[in-house]
Amino acid sequence: MILYLFGDLMEFSKPRGTRDFLFEEMRERKKVENILRKVFENYGYGEIKTPLFEELSLFTTKSGEQIVEQLYNFKDKSGRELTLRPELTAPIARVYLNELQKTAKPLKLYYFGSCFRYERPQKGRFRQFWQLGCELIGAKSPEGEAEIIAMAEESLNRLGLNEAEIHINHLGIIRELFKEFGINKDIQEKIMILIDKGNKELLVESLNNKEKFDLDKDLIDILIKILNLIGGDEVLHEAHQLIGNYLGVSNELSNFTKFIARLKSFNVKNYTINCSVARGLDYYTGIVFEIYIPSLGAQKQVAGGGSYNLIELFGGEGIESTGFAFGFDRLMNAYQTLNSANSKSNSRSNPGLNNEGNEESVVDIYVAAICDDARSKSFEIAQNLRANDYSVEVDLSRRKFKKLMNAANKLNVKFMIILGEDELLSAKVTIKNMGTGNQELVKIEDLNSYFKDL
Ligand code: HAM
Numbered sequence: 001m002i003l004y005l006f007g008d009l010m011e012f013s014k015p016r017g018t019r020d021f022l023f024e025e026m027r028e029r030k031k032v033e034n035i036l037r038k039v040f041e042n043y044g045y046g047e048i049k050t051p052l053f054e055e056l057s058l059f060t061t062k063s064g065e066q067i068v069e070q071l072y073n074f075k076d077k078s079g080r081e082l083t084l085r086p087e088l089t090a091p092i093a094r095v096y097l098n099e100l101q102k103t104a105k106p107l108k109l110y111y112f113g114s115c116f117r118y119e120r121p122q123k124g125r126f127r128q129f130w131q132l133g134c135e136l137i138g139a140k141s142p143e144g145e146a147e148i149i150a151m152a153e154e155s156l157n158r159l160g161l162n163e164a165e166i167h168i169n170h171l172g173i174i175r176e177l178f179k180e181f182g183i184n185k186d187i188q189e190k191i192m193i194l195i196d197k198g199n200k201e202l203l204v205e206s207l208n209n210k211e212k213f214d215l216d217k218d219l220i221d222i223l224i225k226i227l228n229l230i231g232g233d234e235v236l237h238e239a240h241q242l243i244g245n246y247l248g249v250s251n252e253l254s255n256f257t258k259f260i261a262r263l264k265s266f267n268v269k270n271y272t273i274n275c276s277v278a279r280g281l282d283y284y285t286g287i288v289f290e291i292y293i294p295s296l297g298a299q300k301q302v303a304g305g306g307s308y309n310l311i312e313l314f315g316g317e318g319i320e321s322t323g324f325a326f327g328f329d330r331l332m333n334a335y336q337t338l339n340s341a342n343s344k345s346n347s348r349s350n351p352g353l354n355n356e357g358n359e360e361s362v363v364d365i366y367v368a369a370i371c372d373d374a375r376s377k378s379f380e381i382a383q384n385l386r387a388n389d390y391s392v393e394v395d396l397s398r399r400k401f402k403k404l405m406n407a408a409n410k411l412n413v414k415f416m417i418i419l420g421e422d423e424l425l426s427a428k429v430t431i432k433n434m435g436t437g438n439q440e441l442v443k444i445e446d447l448n449s450y451f452k453d454l
Pocket of ligand 1 (some may be wrong): 086087088089090117119124125126127128129130133134135279280301302303304305306322323324325326327328329330450
């Protein structure tokens with residue numbers, strides 16, 4: 001933005017990794033937001049809002065090294081250590097401990113809000129971005145986990161994002177394997193971060209690095225093999241053959257199998273079992289999943305989630321929970337690409353029309369006074385219609401008739417109300433239907449009923 005202040009040129013640009021959303025984009029974002037809200041509410045989730053900033057320790061305690069590196073933290077004027085929130089699961093665990101412990105469980109909460117991470121911006125990766133997510137508190141069961149994934153799948157279907165892939169894993173398996181080989185928590189987390197990065201070469205090199213991890217050769221071989229297990233239900237069988245002889249691992253594999261059976265009862269069809277899904281946050285314990293839209297490229301992950309017991313980690317009761325969050329901005333990228341492809345093919349047959357076949361307008365009625373005496377009446381009419389819930393624009397620039405017509409056309413309104421001297425005298429207005437071009441005289445007092453079916 002360029003501002004001239006007292007003759008000097010001042011240039012302001014928006015902070016790195018942030019965006020301005022203008023009218024058309026906001027309209028689309030709202031539309032997608034409303035579709036997703038409806039799905040979440042259909043599954044019984046209620047919305048909550050938490051502050052944009054929290055105490056720094058809320059995230060440095062249990063969320064893991066990766067997220068801590070990306071925090072936008074600061075001291076306030078009283079020296080308190082605070083941070084902009086990088087995600088909403090830890091804030092919701094805090095809200096639960098502060099306010100909701102006595103509420104009947106399971107509790108179903110959803111949220112939509114911005115998050116902040118200090119990372120290198122690129123397409124689909126921002127410093128301020130939005131998450132639309134949910135937490136199911138106190139219902140850790142295969143059915144609770146399955147219902148969450150069913151809701152994620154339904155959300156994608158409602159948006160028409162058929163290309164999306166839901167990749168699911170059970171972290172209990174790898175954690176039990178670590179236990180079998182006596183790997184301490186610190187090394188476990190380091191290995192999980194490496195797995196989460198998804199760079200196979202770096203992973204193999206690091207696993208074999210004696211100074212870094214000093215791992216048993218058998219463990220390295222098993223890890224490399226299981227991380228390559230990706231596919232349909234047969235993967236469970238392959239995993240059993242590979243590591244089913246370790247008792248703890250075998251128990252977790254049967255938990256995973258029960259969960260997959262539940263997914264089928266919820267009619268979830270689109271899923272891939274992927275033993276390399278590790279998640280970048282430390283608090284997950286059981287089922288984890290990530291949703292990818294491959295055409296988005298490097299930032300293809302549009303959602304992530306799983307089961308966790310953050311409430312217990314924060315000192316509360318052992319209440320297991322499951323949740324996930326859509327990266328709203330990445331979903332929007334996919335949705336817009338899909339829709340622009342659709343509207344291109346539509347516009348070949350219907351030039352100028354959107355994919356529903358009609359032009360969208362925000363304002364329905366334009367009120368235009370064509371003489372100064374009628375101006376005050378035009379405002380009165382506009383206010384009256386607005387009070388009755390019509391979207392109305394009224395001329396504020398004292399335009400001449402031709403410019404009024406141009407303004408109404410530009411707004412793509414459905415009707416124009418025209419008032420001149422004659423209309424004032426007869427207490428009637430001319431209504432022009434902008435679609436058909438027809439005009440008629442209507443009494444001012446009948447306007448609301450005239451537009452009733454708009
Ligand atoms: P997450 O995977 O870190 O999980 O973030 C969720 C989603 O937010 C990601 O899948 C991605 O689509 C989006 N996202 C993350 N960082 C950025 C960024 N810099 N720019 C744009 N989009 C981004 C969580 O945050 C967990 N709290 C999810 C959860 C809820 N787990 C349990 N409950």
